[in-house]
Amino acid sequence: MNEPLLKIRLTDGQLLERHLSGDADAFRRLVLRYQREMYNFLLRFIGDHALAEDVFQDTFLQLHLSAGGFDLSKKLKPWLFTIAANKARDALRSRRRRATLPLDASMSGDEPAEFARLIPSGIPSPADSAMNLETRQAVQNIVANMPDHLRMALLLFYFHGFTYNDIAEMLDIPLGTVKSRLHAATAVFAEKWKELNGIAKQ
Amino acid sequence: MIPPSKDEDMSLLGRLVNRDRQAGRADPQPPAGRDEGRLNREKDLSNAIDAIRLLVEADPPEGLAEATMDRIAGARGAQAAMTRRELSGRPRPTLSLTELAAAVVAALLLLAIIIPSVQTANRRSLRNACLGRMGQIGSGLLAYSIDNSDMLPSGSPDTVRWLPQDGRPAGSNSSGLFKLITGGYVPSPSVFQCPAVGGDGTAPRPDMADFQSPRQISYSYQHAMGRPGICTHSNALGGMTDRMAILADSSPVFAGGYFKPEKVRSARSENHDGQGQNILYLDWHVAWSESPEAGVRNNNIYLAEGVTEYRGCEKPASDYDSFLLPDFVPAAGKK
Numbered sequence: 045m046n047e048p049l050l051k052i053r054l055t056d057g058q059l060l061e062r063h064l065s066g067d068a069d070a071f072r073r074l075v076l077r078y079q080r081e082m083y084n085f086l087l088r089f090i091g092d093h094a095l096a097e098d099v100f101q102d103t104f105l106q107l108h109l110s111a112g113g114f115d116l117s118k119k120l121k122p123w124l125f126t127i128a129a130n131k132a133r134d135a136l137r138s139r140r141r142r143a144t145l146p147l148d149a150s151m152s153g154d155e156p157a158e159f160a161r162l163i164p165s166g167i168p169s170p171a172d173s174a175m176n177l178e179t180r181q182a183v184q185n186i187v188a189n190m191p192d193h194l195r196m197a198l199l200l201f202y203f204h205g206f207t208y209n210d211i212a213e214m215l216d217i218p219l220g221t222v223k224s225r226l227h228a229a230t231a232v233f234a235e236k237w238k239e240l241n242g243i244a245k246q
Numbered sequence: 247m248i249p250p251s252k253d254e255d256m257s258l259l260g261r262l263v264n265r266d267r268q269a270g271r272a273d274p275q276p277p278a279g280r281d282e283g284r285l286n287r288e289k290d291l292s293n294a295i296d297a298i299r300l301l302v303e304a305d306p307p308e309g310l311a312e313a314t315m316d317r318i319a320g321a322r323g324a325q326a327a328m329t330r331r332e333l334s335g336r337p338r339p340t341l342s343l344t345e346l347a348a349a350v351v352a353a354l355l356l357l358a359i360i361i362p363s364v365q366t367a368n369r370r371s372l373r374n375a376c377l378g379r380m381g382q383i384g385s386g387l388l389a390y391s392i393d394n395s396d397m398l399p400s401g402s403p404d405t406v407r408w409l410p411q412d413g414r415p416a417g418s419n420s421s422g423l424f425k426l427i428t429g430g431y432v433p434s435p436s437v438f439q440c441p442a443v444g445g446d447g448t449a450p451r452p453d454m455a456d457f458q459s460p461r462q463i464s465y466s467y468q469h470a471m472g473r474p475g476i477c478t479h480s481n482a483l484g485g486m487t488d489r490m491a492i493l494a495d496s497s498p499v500f501a502g503g504y505f506k507p508e509k510v511r512s513a514r515s516e517n518h519d520g521q522g523q524n525i526l527y528l529d530w531h532v533a534w535s536e537s538p539e540a541g542v543r544n545n546n547i548y549l550a551e552g553v554t555e556y557r558g559c560e561k562p563a564s565d566y567d568s569f570l571l572p573d574f575v576p577a578a579g580k581k
Contacts, residue, residue: 054385066375066441067382069433071318075311083306097307101314108318167290167297183300202298234294 056120060111071111075104078121081204082128088199089132091188099135103128125204126214129196136192167234168241186236194229201226369518372442376495376517377524377532379437380465383423383493384530386431391478398468398476398492399425406472408571409503409558416558419571420463421456422470428452440464440495440517457574464517466497466548466570469562478528482565483542487528491541491568495523497548500572505556513538513548541568 054062054070056077062070082103086096106127114123187195196215200206208226212219391398401408402417410416426432427450435449438457443464450462457463468491470476476492483490495515499506514536515523522536525547538546545551548570551563562569 062378062381064374065378065381066371067378070378072311072315075314079306079311083310084303087304088301093304093307097310097313100306100310101317104314105318105321109321167293169293169296180300180302183297184302187298187301198298202295203301230291230294230298233298234290237294237297 057116060114060120061116064111071108074107074120078124082124085125085199085204086128086132088184088187088203089129089192089195090136095135095139099128099131102131102135106131122206122210122214125200125206129200129214133192133196167238182240183237186233186240189236190229190232194225194232197222197225198229198233369442369521373518373521373524373534375441377534379439379441380493380524380526380532381530382432382437383426383465384526384532386426386437387492387526388478388530389431390426390429393429396478397474398470398478399423400470400473400475402471403473403475406561407559408469408471409500409505409556409575411558416575417471418456418575419467419469419471420573420575423463423465423467424450424454424456428455435462438463438465442518443496460574460576463573464496465493466495466515466573468492469550469569469571471571472561480565483528486542486566488531489540489542490528490566491525491547491570492528493526494538494547494570496573497570499548500556500575503572503575505558507555510546510549510554513546542566 054073056074059070059074059077063074083096083100086099086103087093090096090099103124107124114120187198190198197211200211200214201208206214208219208222211217211222215222217225387398399422401419401422405417407414407416408419423438427435427438430452432438435452439462444461450457468476478487495517498513498516498520499509501509501516514520515538517523522534523538524532524534525540526532538548541547543551543566545567547568550560550569551567553560553563560569
């Protein structure tokens with residue numbers, strides 16, 4: 045279900061303002077507006093439909109409870125995703141679904157000292173692979189098996205249009221760390237992708 | 247492969263996803279003699295990013311938004327119930343008669359203090375809810391004007407009489423607003439009912455041409471009778487749209503469809519217990535005002551400028567004179 049077609053598309057801030065003024069429908073419209081994007085973010089990060097659904101509801105409940113304290117002159121989306129990112133990390137932590145061991149010491153640090161890996165050479169283009177469901181599932185597995193902090197940076201940057209500065213603010217980490225995480229995430233992905241294609245061709 | 251420098255590598259990543267500008271970086275110019283190694287790295291990175299984008303996009307489960315809204319309502323209800331339980335669960339102290347009398351006096355004093363503040367809070371909440379509804383009407387009017395060459399909806403274009411007199415019927419100014427319902431410009435007919443007044447539980451149907459009862463509409467709309475109607479970009483208005491009042495809580499001057507001369511001076515709408523009224527302006531903002539003195543020339547928005555006696559065919563004194571007509575005139579509906 046998508047947001048109902050209305051003659052005027054109100055901004056997120058206007059909808060939140062109306063919600064605060066007692067317009068019961070305004071908050072529902074916000075949920076509908078972000079439903080698809082938020083659900084996909086959570087599903088890709090958490091990797092479990094039921095838990096993603098749970099965290100989705102937690103996120104909007106939190107937004108509903110703390111909407112009164114939001115500075116309406118700021119953008120809503122980064123705030124919404126900050127709530128979602130925190131809830132998603134908490135959910136994963138409490139489930140202990142996977143060990144979040146860093147790839148190596150330099151990558152786990154918060155300082156962008158040196159990139160631990162470089163993008164390996166000879167990365168196959170997706171056009172070269174069969175773009176079937178199996179391939180997409182394999183991509184999903186690579187991302188799902190990445191350390192949480194790298195997966196988070198990768199999703200926020202490539203799929204949700206946030207800038208380095210946005211991500212630094214949202215995750216409360218230095219700008220350099222955002223860049224190094226993003227680079228590391230891309231490098232890890234590239235290596236696994238290359239491996240996968242190597243195996244497929246054999 | 248020649249390892250790239252850190253800066254070179256990050257700018258490459260940014261450029262490949264077209265995000266340098268957003269990330270606050272200037273678009274780097276490619277060096278004149280770009281080496282083959284760099285070109286290969288760029289291709290590798292580009293391939294990796296293309297592959298990342300193959301990540302499956304899932305459809306959210308059916309009813310996720312509704313379930314979320316239910317969960318929010320449930321959490322709010324549970325919170326309220328818990329507060330009630332906490333309050334009722336306190337052990338009751340045993341009191342002597344004197345203590346009891348003192349407690350009763352204290353409770354009465356407390357009530358005398360609390361009741362007015364609860365009433366004030368209630369009034370404020372209704373006022374805010376009303377403001378929200380007027381905002382929705384404003385959005386509807388704007389959308390209508392965009393679809394109709396910048397003209398706001400008019401009531402009865404062929405008559406200027408808005409109160410019946412001596413057996414002469416009147417047109418209906420509110421039938422202009424009704425076009426927002428028939429055209430689907432407002433989410434629900436109930437947005438025309440101020441929450442402080444409340445509706446009668448009946449909503450007009452979109453196949454009707456006008457509101458059927460004063461309980462279905464409690465907002466007064468700018469005089470829009472006769473031709474040519476109200477243009478949102480009138481030259482006379484210039485940049486003063488933010489002060490041109492076009493809709494407000496119900497007019498007190500013609501309440502019930504009759505001219506009330508005693509209300510001409512210092513009239514406030516009765517929707518909010520005579521405390522003031524919400525006003526929608528032509529730049530589509532809504533604001534609460536304790537005084538009916540508003541509009542471009544800061545005069546009574548419920549009256550035509552300079553007119554104190556009304557026969558039911560008066561017009562605004564100018565394009566920038568706010569003159570909000572009665573919301574519902576019985577004879578007009580039966581015409």
